[in-house]
Amino acid sequence: MKRRNLLLATLALLVIWQLAAMLVNQPILPTPIQVGAAFIKELGKGLAGHFLASLWRVIASTLLSILLAAPAGLALGQSKRANDFFAPLIYILYPIPKVVFVPIVLLFLGIGDFPKIVIIFLILFFQILVLVRDQAASLRPELIRSVRSLGAGRMALFRFVYLPASIPGILTALRQSVGTAVAVLYIAELFATQKGLGYYIYLNGNTLFNYPAMYAGVVAMSLLGLGLYFAVDWLERKLCPWLFVS
Amino acid sequence: MIEVEYLTFGYGHGAPVFQDFEWNAVRGEAWTVLGPSGCGKSTLLNILAGLVQPTSGTVRVDGQNLARPRPQTGLIIQDYGLLPWATVRENARLGLRVRNYYGPDGVHAPQDYTRTVDVEPWLERLGLLPFAAQFTGQLSGGQRQRTAIARTLALQPDLLLMDEPFSSLDAPTRESLQRLVLELWRETGLTLVTVTHAIEEAAILGQRILLLNLPPNIRPLVIENPNILQPGYRESDEYVTLCRSLRSLMEAA
Numbered sequence: 001m002k003r004r005n006l007l008l009a010t011l012a013l014l015v016i017w018q019l020a021a022m023l024v025n026q027p028i029l030p031t032p033i034q035v036g037a038a039f040i041k042e043l044g045k046g047l048a049g050h051f052l053a054s055l056w057r058v059i060a061s062t063l064l065s066i067l068l069a070a071p072a073g074l075a076l077g078q079s080k081r082a083n084d085f086f087a088p089l090i091y092i093l094y095p096i097p098k099v100v101f102v103p104i105v106l107l108f109l110g111i112g113d114f115p116k117i118v119i120i121f122l123i124l125f126f127q128i129l130v131l132v133r134d135q136a137a138s139l140r141p142e143l144i145r146s147v148r149s150l151g152a153g154r155m156a157l158f159r160f161v162y163l164p165a166s167i168p169g170i171l172t173a174l175r176q177s178v179g180t181a182v183a184v185l186y187i188a189e190l191f192a193t194q195k196g197l198g199y200y201i202y203l204n205g206n207t208l209f210n211y212p213a214m215y216a217g218v219v220a221m222s223l224l225g226l227g228l229y230f231a232v233d234w235l236e237r238k239l240c241p242w243l244f245v246s
Numbered sequence: 247m248i249e250v251e252y253l254t255f256g257y258g259h260g261a262p263v264f265q266d267f268e269w270n271a272v273r274g275e276a277w278t279v280l281g282p283s284g285c286g287k288s289t290l291l292n293i294l295a296g297l298v299q300p301t302s303g304t305v306r307v308d309g310q311n312l313a314r315p316r317p318q319t320g321l322i323i324q325d326y327g328l329l330p331w332a333t334v335r336e337n338a339r340l341g342l343r344v345r346n347y348y349g350p351d352g353v354h355a356p357q358d359y360t361r362t363v364d365v366e367p368w369l370e371r372l373g374l375l376p377f378a379a380q381f382t383g384q385l386s387g388g389q390r391q392r393t394a395i396a397r398t399l400a401l402q403p404d405l406l407l408m409d410e411p412f413s414s415l416d417a418p419t420r421e422s423l424q425r426l427v428l429e430l431w432r433e434t435g436l437t438l439v440t441v442t443h444a445i446e447e448a449a450i451l452g453q454r455i456l457l458l459n460l461p462p463n464i465r466p467l468v469i470e471n472p473n474i475l476q477p478g479y480r481e482s483d484e485y486v487t488l489c490r491s492l493r494s495l496m497e498a499a
Contacts (some may be wrong), residue, residue, distance in 0.1 A: 143329075
């Protein structure tokens with residue numbers, strides 16, 4: 001995507017927002033300029049801390065899910081027998097909207113960062129597991145055969161074939177689920193916490209009725225999702241350059 | 247170099263592909279294995295590569311019983327077997343990296359192996375230097391197969407097995423790679439075994455041609471073809487006659 005086009009799209013969105021705010025003309029929809037001013041002011045008054053709290057939860061759960069799901073996906077993708085055993089379980093669990101587990105996880109794990117990290121982990125884990133498994137299983141037997149003929153045993157196959165082959169699967173999984181993860185983080189942060197953008201947005205919107213600050217929180221949450229999406233994009237270009245050559 | 251004794255091999259409960267099959271190849275010879283699909287020629291190659299174990303009988307390469315792939319045997323396959331995420335240079339280095347990973351243990355790498363990732367001479371010999379930094383998806387089929395050859399020859403094999411290596415290439419590319427393989431065979435003195443279903447290829451690359459037929463293969467049928475290195479052999483009467491007789495032998499079976 002060209003930078004100029006992204007900039008133009010952002011500008012267009014801001015113009016639409018401005019027009020809508022002028023049309024509605026009520027405190028519940030401030031203009032982008034008011035929100036921008038509130039955003040800068042609120043950054044110094046705690047918004048930055050809430051942002052960092054949410055960012056930490058997403059990053060921690062992402063790393064945790066990659067660390068656990070990628071090896072599990074590789075193992076299932078390599079071994080037909082293991083996959084035959086676990087596939088029905090994954091088939092049932094994969095499509096369940098993990099957000100419904102929010103109250104259960106909170107009941108069991110209580111307050112603090114950990115339950116929020118677990119909830120996002122549940123979403124990312126299955127996505128990464130399934131994509132890495134399918135990617136490992138789709139490696140052509142001829143490729144495996146020829147690398148084995150170079151002297152590679154199980155360890156070297158893992159190191160030189162399965163591991164690098166799993167990276168695009170991990171990144172695709174992140175790309176697909178990072179938006180959902182941030183959305184579910186918002187839900188999770190409505191409960192049992194006083195840190196995080198979800199809490200901040202709810203507090204300003206429903207308790208303090210400080211609408212510009214609430215919108216500043218919405219903007220911060222959007223930037224969080226957008227930033228993560230861009231980060232995945234950037235990582236893909238860095239780690240998978242072969243996908244971008246013609 | 248290759249000694250096959252009383253080889254029996256079958257898939258499942260059907261008739262065995264090979265039954266008490268005997269075949270020998272001397273070091274430095276260039277063999278082709280010719281036969282219709284389903285005759286067991288790829289199976290034979292997999293057995294020689296140590297990737298498949300025979301049901302019974304012994305297969306010795308360089309005097310040693312084969313229980314697993316042997317580090318001094320190279321294998322070239324039809325669809326190249328290259329890593330899509332690696333450049334030509336990195337693909338050519340793969341075999342050396344695998345050896346470096348295990349060290350000279352005699353199982354995955356020869357005991358006298360010294361660590362290296364130098365493939366530049368092979369990239370140059372195979373005309374790959376201009377493409378060395380490209381990914382395999384950017385290459386033509388001929389360049390991909392050259393990369394696979396560079397990767398294998400960088401390991402300095404004494405036995406090179408090729409399974410339908412040029413079947414998916416267009417005719418001019420195929421002919422130039424056949425010439426290249428013959429040159430490399432002469433330069434390196436390795437033993438060459440090429441499996442093919444194409445009569446012309448069998449006659450070009452095989453000093454000696456092993457003809458297989460529909461299973462079970464019991465007695466090897468060997469056709470001598472001593473003049474493959476003569477200039478202009480591809481246009482000679484001898485070559486045309488050989489192709490004709492190979493065709494009638496295949497049809498007779």
